[in-house]
Amino acid sequence: MSNAETFRYFAYGSNMLTRRLLERTPSARVVGTATLPEHELRWHKVSKDGSAKCDIVRSSAPQACVHGIVFEIALADKAALDVAEGIGMGYKGCDVVVNTARGALSAWTYRATNIDPLARPYPWYKAFVVAGAKEHGLPAAYVAALEAVVTREDPKPERAAQNGRLVALALRDQAAATADPGKFRPAA
Numbered sequence: 001m002s003n004a005e006t007f008r009y010f011a012y013g014s015n016m017l018t019r020r021l022l023e024r025t026p027s028a029r030v031v032g033t034a035t036l037p038e039h040e041l042r043w044h045k046v047s048k049d050g051s052a053k054c055d056i057v058r059s060s061a062p063q064a065c066v067h068g069i070v071f072e073i074a075l076a077d078k079a080a081l082d083v084a085e086g087i088g089m090g091y092k093g094c095d096v097v098v099n100t101a102r103g104a105l106s107a108w109t110y111r112a113t114n115i116d117p118l119a120r121p122y123p124w125y126k127a128f129v130v131a132g133a134k135e136h137g138l139p140a141a142y143v144a145a146l147e148a149v150v151t152r153e154d155p156k157p158e159r160a161a162q163n164g165r166l167v168a169l170a171l172r173d174q175a176a177a178t179a180d181p182g183k184f185r186p187a188a
Contacts, residue, residue: 005075010034010098010107012041012068013054014125015085016132019170024084027074033136034098034105035065043121043149045090045112051154052119054129055112056096067138070098070107090114122154124163131170 008031015021021028038059045053056066073081085091091110098107121129126149133143154160 006072007075007078008105008107009071009073009081010036010068010096010109011071011132012036012056012066012109014128014132015071016069016136017128017167017170018132018135019173020128020132020166021071023166025071025073025077025081027077028071029073030136031070031072031105032100032102033067033138034070034100034107035067036096036098036109037065039066040064041066042112042115044115044117044119046114046116046119047090048086049122049154049156049159051125051152052116052121053090053112053125054121055115056109057111065099067133067142068098068109069132069136070100070105085110120150120152122160122163123151124154124160124167126151127167128163128170131167131174135170135174 006027009015009028011021015024018028018030036056039056040059040061042055042057043052045055047053082093087093087110090113092113093108094111096107096109097104126146130143130146133146
């Protein structure tokens with residue numbers, strides 16, 4: 001893919017998990033890890049399912065940053081990503097500048113427009129975020145903070161089970177990659 005046919009996307013929530021993002025945008029390819037300075041991660045975006053999803057908010061706290069993953073995605077997949085993220089229905093798109101090992105990069109991401117500080121994520125959503133952070137080797141302290149987030153049970157067991165299966169497949173992929181990193185290629 002050439003740059004004229006792609007865009008860079010900064011994922012900081014469940015889309016950090018490559019398998020989840022590939023279901024939404026099959027062209028997604030990892031560029032690398034990144035940080036968004038002067039921001040904090042919040043779990044307060046109200047989803048259509050009633051649970052909380054991740055959001056980024058500006059912060060003046062010293063050393064504040066949100067860790068995430070930059071992906072390169074075909075422009076043809078952008079509409080599907082916008083729909084999956086609920087653009088216009090809880091999120092708005094925006095450009096951000098993130099720091100990577102190769103320097104600063106401009107990337108597209110999403111900010112919540114519908115928030116509730118009392119909202120809580122479902123356990124399966126938190127599992128997506130934690131698995132994505134682990135998959136890409138984000139700092140242990142950051143992963144521990146993600147793991148400490150309080151959840152509430154999903155009232156629809158079938159949705160919880162379906163998403164739990166996707167997390168289990170992603171964890172299987174991660175175990176295979178760890179066991180034989182030279183041969184492993186994530187399944188779509």
